[in-house]
Each structure stands twice: as C-alpha cells, then as structure tokens.
Amino acid sequence: MSRVFLAADIGGTHARLALVEPRGGDRIAVVHRSQGLCAAHGSLAQVVSALLPQASRVEAAAIAVAGVVQGGRVISRNLPWPVDADGLRALGIPRVAVVNDFVAAAHAVQCMEAADTTLLTPRAGAAADGPVLVVGPGTGLGAALRVPVAGGVAVLPCEPQQMSFAPGNARELALLRQWMEAGTGHVGIGHAVSGPGLLCLYRGLCALDGVAPVLGSPLDVAAAADGNGDAHAAEAVSRFCGLFGSLVGDLAMATGASAVFVIGGVAASLKRRLLESDFAARLVDKDLMCPVLERIPVRLVEDPDVGVIGAACWYLQQAARAQGA
Known part of the structure; x- marks a missing residue:
C-alpha cells in the first residue's frame, strides 16, 4: 500500500488539498498541493476531481471541515454544500475520514514551533505544560483545545x-445595540470576529456615524484600512483586533490554556495590525487574572499547510489506535 494519501482542509471559502506522506514521528511531508474556492464547485467530490485529480489513485483521505462533525454528518452554516464522504469513495478512494478543521489543526504540532511563528504577546514567557488552545x-x-492525557493528547473541538x-x-x-435593534436576535462574537465579521463591523460603524458604506468585502476593508485612509475601515480593523484579543483572553481563562496558537488567513493578513493594536492589552484586561494571562504566549501560525498537515496527523493517529485495538 502506498504511504501517500490525501489530506484536505475545507473551509467556508477555500479548499486546500494535498498529497501527503508520513516521515516518522509527527512529521508530515506535503508531496503536492492545490487550492481553490469551494463555491466554484458543486460538491466535495467535484473539488477533489478539479483541484487534485491524481488523488483518485490514493487509498485514503483525511478531510478537515469547518463545522461540527457528528459521526459521518457535518453541521455547518459556512460550507456551500453538504460534506459527502460517499462521493469521495465513488472517486475510488476506499477509506475516507472526516474531522473538524480546528481539531485537525491542533494536531499540526510541526507547524507550531516557536521559530516559525510570531509572538503576539510580547510580555509572555515560555509556554508552561498544560492545555494548548x-x-x-x-x-x-x-x-x-489540545489537552495532555496519559499516553498522548486529546483534542476537544470548540465553537466560540x-x-x-x-x-x-x-x-x-x-x-x-444597533445589531439587536435590527432584529438579528442573538449576536454571537463571530458576527464581528470573522472574515464576514470585519465587513459587519465596517458597515455598523458607518451606520453609527450616518455614512454610506462604499466597501463591499472584508478584503476591501482590510486593504482600505492600510491603503486609502478610510477612517471607518481603519476603525473596523482596530475593533476587530481588540475584540479578538478579548475573546482569546476569555477562552484562555475558560480552558486553562498554557499557550495559544492563532491560525488562518484572516489573522495572518492582519499580522501587522494585531501587533500594533490593543489586541494584547485587551487579552489580559481581565481584572485579577491579568498577571496570569500576561504569562501565556499567544503565537500566530502563518504556515498555509497547517490544516492539511493537521488532518494528516489526526488520521494517522486514528489509524494507529484502530490498529492497536
């Protein structure tokens, strides 16, 4: 049996696919990669056929998806189509396993080495032993949340x-107040801290000041914040960073995390802004818990392969357990 298999990171916007090969220990080598827009295809099988047709020759696939995975079912409002593992099997891939995308990423230890990441909390020290968010x-x-347990680690998915x-x-x-009065009902933090949330922040700030919004996408907002001096775009990015810092502090306290890794293209694209904003200040602004949170290192992972490498590591771990059982 070939050691090469398919690993995929399927987000609400982008699909990243790779042929990967285990190289011993927790190391994964990416043999070939491809990526595209999920919405440009009608199903997961079509994504694989179009972006990585040679994947039909492998015997296994590990698919990380943005959503809650319950058995073979994925619950997600962000994916443009249902995840259908049977469709991949119909391509000729006999073994298909599906996992939450952040559970997968939490297995990508090789992407989280200090030398390859950016520290977002300059006053923090080295990570202590304990859970990793x-x-x-x-x-x-x-x-x-990656939790050390006897004989290894357990990874617990969260839906913040x-x-x-x-x-x-x-x-x-x-x-x-504006969002609630608009009749949106429950306002989750994802309404502001996400790619679409950045656009919501921009539009909300324009509405507060009685200004007609002129930007139509999160990318436009991020670019305008840096490029043309748009005050509402700049404020939206600043608010995004501050709210994200508050959220990370909340999650670190709730989970007892000893270290935090921030992943994803949105955060990577705002790297300079995160470093210059009040992200770190708001993260630790938790009353008596401030000295505790100041010691927790928060690092930005910019490796675009973190999702596929994590999916591959998770799959190999599951396969080893099944073989042992």
Missing part, C-alpha cells in the same frame, strides 16, 4: 462563534 477567525470562528458578543467600550456597545 488553537483559535482563528475565517469564514466563521473556530477553536480547539456563537459565544455572545461582549462590548468592551461605549462604541462597541452602540454596535451591539
């Missing part, structure tokens, strides 16, 4: 996207 805004907002939006100042309180 992986979190990131994308089309949605995901997280997972639906946690309540918690204003940190009067301006953010006005945004919350």
Whole structure:
C-alpha cells in the first residue's frame, strides 16, 4: 500500500488539498498541493476531481471541515454544500475520514514551533505544560483545545462563534445595540470576529456615524484600512483586533490554556495590525487574572499547510489506535 494519501482542509471559502506522506514521528511531508474556492464547485467530490485529480489513485483521505462533525454528518452554516464522504469513495478512494478543521489543526504540532511563528504577546514567557488552545477567525470562528492525557493528547473541538458578543467600550456597545435593534436576535462574537465579521463591523460603524458604506468585502476593508485612509475601515480593523484579543483572553481563562496558537488567513493578513493594536492589552484586561494571562504566549501560525498537515496527523493517529485495538 502506498504511504501517500490525501489530506484536505475545507473551509467556508477555500479548499486546500494535498498529497501527503508520513516521515516518522509527527512529521508530515506535503508531496503536492492545490487550492481553490469551494463555491466554484458543486460538491466535495467535484473539488477533489478539479483541484487534485491524481488523488483518485490514493487509498485514503483525511478531510478537515469547518463545522461540527457528528459521526459521518457535518453541521455547518459556512460550507456551500453538504460534506459527502460517499462521493469521495465513488472517486475510488476506499477509506475516507472526516474531522473538524480546528481539531485537525491542533494536531499540526510541526507547524507550531516557536521559530516559525510570531509572538503576539510580547510580555509572555515560555509556554508552561498544560492545555494548548488553537483559535482563528475565517469564514466563521473556530477553536480547539489540545489537552495532555496519559499516553498522548486529546483534542476537544470548540465553537466560540456563537459565544455572545461582549462590548468592551461605549462604541462597541452602540454596535451591539444597533445589531439587536435590527432584529438579528442573538449576536454571537463571530458576527464581528470573522472574515464576514470585519465587513459587519465596517458597515455598523458607518451606520453609527450616518455614512454610506462604499466597501463591499472584508478584503476591501482590510486593504482600505492600510491603503486609502478610510477612517471607518481603519476603525473596523482596530475593533476587530481588540475584540479578538478579548475573546482569546476569555477562552484562555475558560480552558486553562498554557499557550495559544492563532491560525488562518484572516489573522495572518492582519499580522501587522494585531501587533500594533490593543489586541494584547485587551487579552489580559481581565481584572485579577491579568498577571496570569500576561504569562501565556499567544503565537500566530502563518504556515498555509497547517490544516492539511493537521488532518494528516489526526488520521494517522486514528489509524494507529484502530490498529492497536
């Protein structure tokens, strides 16, 4: 049997596929990679056929998806189509396993080495032993907790996207009031801290000031914040970073995390802004817990392969357990 297999990271916007090969220990080598837009295809099988047709010759596939995985069912509002493992089997891949994308990422230890990441909390020291939180805004907002247990680690998925939006100042309180009065019902933190959330922040801030919004996408907002001096775009990015910092601090306290890794293209694209904003200050602004949170290193992972490598590591771990059983 070939050692090469398919690993995929299927987000709400992008699909990243790779042929991968185990290289001993926790190391995974990416043999070939491809990526594209999920919405450009009608199903997961079509994505694989179009982006990585040679994958039909492998015997196994590990698919990381943005959503809650319950058995063979995926619950997600961000994916453009249902995840259908049978469709991949119909391509000729006999073994298909599906896992939450952040659970997968939490297995990608080789992507989280200090030398390959950027420290977002400059006052933090080295990570202590204990749980490790992986979190990131994308089309949605995901997280997972990596917990040391006897004989290895356990990874627990989290869904912070639906946690309540918690204003940190009067301006953010006005945004919350505006969204609630608009009849949206529950306002989750993902309404602001996600790719689409950045656009929601921009539009909300424009509405508060009685200004017609002129930007139509999160990418436009991020570019305008840096490029043309758009004050509302700049404020939206600043608010995004601050709210994200508050959320990371909340999650670190709730989970007892000893270290945090931030992943995803949205955070990577805002790297400079995260470093220059009040992200770190709001992360530790938790009353008596401030000295505790100041010691927790928060690192930005910019490796675009973190999802596929994590899916591959997770799959190999599951296969080893099944073989042992």
